[in-house]
Amino acid sequence: GNSVTQMEGPVTLSEEAFLTINCTYTATGYPSLFWYVQYPGEGLQLLLKATKADDKGSNKGFEATYRKETTSFHLEKGSVQVSDSAVYFCALSEGGNQFYFGTGTSLTVIP
Amino acid sequence: EAGVVQSPRYKIIEKKQPVAFWCNPISGHNTLYWYRQNLGQGPELLIRYENEEAVDDSQLPKDRFSAERLKGVDSTLKIQPAELGDSAVYLCASSPRRDTEAFFGQGTRLTVV
Numbered sequence: 001g002n003s004v005t006q007m008e009g010p011v012t013l014s015e016e017a018f019l020t021i022n023c024t025y026t027a028t029g030y031p032s033l034f035w036y037v038q039y040p041g042e043g044l045q046l047l048l049k050a051t052k053a054d055d056k057g058s059n060k061g062f063e064a065t066y067r068k069e070t071t072s073f074h075l076e077k078g079s080v081q082v083s084d085s086a087v088y089f090c091a092l093s094e095g096g097n098q099f100y101f102g103t104g105t106s107l108t109v110i111p
Numbered sequence: 112e113a114g115v116v117q118s119p120r121y122k123i124i125e126k127k128q129p130v131a132f133w134c135n136p137i138s139g140h141n142t143l144y145w146y147r148q149n150l151g152q153g154p155e156l157l158i159r160y161e162n163e164e165a166v167d168d169s170q171l172p173k174d175r176f177s178a179e180r181l182k183g184v185d186s187t188l189k190i191q192p193a194e195l196g197d198s199a200v201y202l203c204a205s206s207p208r209r210d211t212e213a214f215f216g217q218g219t220r221l222t223v224v
């Protein structure tokens with residue numbers, strides 16, 4: 001079946017530190033991969049996506065590369081800001097039938 | 112463009128009472144999802160609609176949960192009767208078509224006491 005495993009949090013970083021949140025997936029076919037972000041008190045927002053192997057999704061300084069050989073989609077940002085504090089969810093979708101989410105990783109960035 | 116709108120934002124009810132949630136998806140989006148998110152977990156699918164047809168309701172607890180999407184636009188999710196374990200955030204999402212990203216509403220936080 002389909003599933004997503006992401007690193008457990010919470011993660012606390014100082015401003016301008018490098019961020020990596022690991023995500024690996026299991027899928028029966030060729031899924032699309034997503035990172036969603038949930039800011040305090042708000043709904044889930046799409047951060048970036050990749051639809052096929054070796055694609056790189058990017059947005060707001062965040063990047064993730066679809067690695068089929070390692071079944072991974074790790075999220076990275078070179079220099080985090082306080083405003084990046086949120087919960088980050090890795091997700092996959094195969095044919096749009098449904099989205100499978102990881103358990104979320106809470107990030108707190110301190111000044 | 113307006114996003115996915117859900118109401119109410121918060122709901123507190125006693126166990127065994129009924130409750131209903133409403134969702135207005137983004138205009139033109141044919142696919143609509145209801146997800147449940149328990150505390151500290153990722154969202155899990157309850158039901159998916161393509162237009163007015165429920166095409167995947169395999170994870171909907173049908174003994175107490177029901178949903179409808181009249182005219183393929185707005186949708187309601189109902190629980191009757193509610194149990195303590197139903198306390199969660201109920202999320203509605205929509206997509207223009209199946210193979211693209213989903214856009215989520217802010218959710219309804221349900222507390223059953």
